[in-house]
Amino acid sequence: MVGKDKTGFYDVLISHGTQAWQVKEYQVNPYKFVGLGSRLPNSTPGPLISNDNPFGFRPVGIEQMKELAALIDDPRAVSDLAVKLLAEKPVSSTEALESPGVLHGPILHSTRPIEALSSSHTKLDEKLRRELQRIVNREFRHTIAPYI
Numbered sequence: 409m410v411g412k413d414k415t416g417f418y419d420v421l422i423s424h425g426t427q428a429w430q431v432k433e434y435q436v437n438p439y440k441f442v443g444l445g446s447r448l449p450n451s452t453p454g455p456l457i458s459n460d461n462p463f464g465f466r467p468v469g470i471e472q473m474k475e476l477a478a479l480i481d482d483p484r485a486v487s488d489l490a491v492k493l494l495a496e497k498p499v500s501s502t503e504a505l506e507s508p509g510v511l512h513g514p515i516l517h518s519t520r521p522i523e524a525l526s527s528s529h530t531k532l533d534e535k536l537r538r539e540l541q542r543i544v545n546r547e548f549r550h551t552i553a554p555y556i
Contacts, residue, residue: 413533417540418443430529432536434544436551444540448529463514464498467507 413419413432418441420431433443468476472493479485493511504510544552 413537415537415541417537419533420445421448430532430536432533432540434540434548436548442540442543442548444536444543446532446536448532462498464512465501465504466493466496466498466511467504468493468509468511470508473509 410418410420418433418435420433422429422431428448429445430448431443431445433441435441472489476486476489479489490511494514
């Protein structure tokens with residue numbers, strides 16, 4: 409799951425089975441990120457996302473792209489189409505690139521991803537934010553302070 413926190417840092421939550429990690433990142437420029445992370449203590453007893461739709465590439469045909477274009481103003485219909493596409497079995501990247509479009513995922517997005525887990529992880533989130541801010545202030549001050 410990916411999202412930004414209240415200070416503008418990216419929060420990335422990664423899960424595998426019953427284990428979960430949080431990575432907090434700062435985008436230095438379009439090609440470089442700096443960040444740090446930690447394993448989440450007391451992770452949920454089960455996986456964060458269902459194993460029904462494994463991660464991977466899914467080809468999107470021209471008809472599905474037309475359907476997506478027609479439904480773009482209806483979020484519920486787009487979500488239903490995404491669920492339908494994710495239900496297909498993932499293929500190799502070579503095979504996926506032969507189609508006009510590719511769906512890569514599932515990737516979940518949340519405006520506040522750490523809150524989606526548990527309020528008990530706020531202490532770790534705050535510690536990661538402070539440490540990342542310290543690193544950014546020390547190493548990448550030129551990206552946050554205006555030139556005089």
